[in-house]
Amino acid sequence: MKDGTKEDYELLEKLEKPYLALTPDRVLDELRRQGETTLEGYRITRLQHGLQSATRAENDGADLDWIVGALLHDVGDGLAPQNHDRFSAEVIRPFVRWEVAWVVEHHGIFQMLYYGHHYGWDRNARDRFKDHPCFQSCADFCERWDQSSFDPDYPMKPLEHFEPMVREVFARKAYDPAVIREGEVVGLP
Known part of the structure; x- marks a missing residue:
């Protein structure tokens, strides 16, 4: 890599664009595999x-970032079951608000509130983040959208309904400061 010229890297950048444009297809394919x-x-x-x-x-009136974040919060489960939360966050981080990526990254430890004690773990391990500005957003995400979503009778919308949303989010310019809004907390609706 150190011997590459500016022209070499401009060519690589040009050749990578079609691959980058297929990111939503790869994400949607992974979701389908999870089904x-x-x-x-x-x-x-x-x-x-x-x-x-x-x-x-x-249904709660969440915005696009929250909806896609909720859809993809466990997308890393297939390749990284022990750290799926961090893996999933890295998939969405370049394209969603900082707050949403933080919540997805930390939802695993926040979910332990519901089951950690059954394994002899500290169910309140999330408390080490109690002073973080996203603490309440993550607690609300887990309570309202994650821990309750294991119901075989729940009337969920199909993947096709969410596909345009996934495509819209992944069509954004990666790490656009206007999207990321580092440090800004909106919260759940």
């Missing part, structure tokens, strides 16, 4: 969990 099997012990697929979370967010 192929039910995880042991669960009554729904990971896709259905994401669809339920996104449907709840949309």
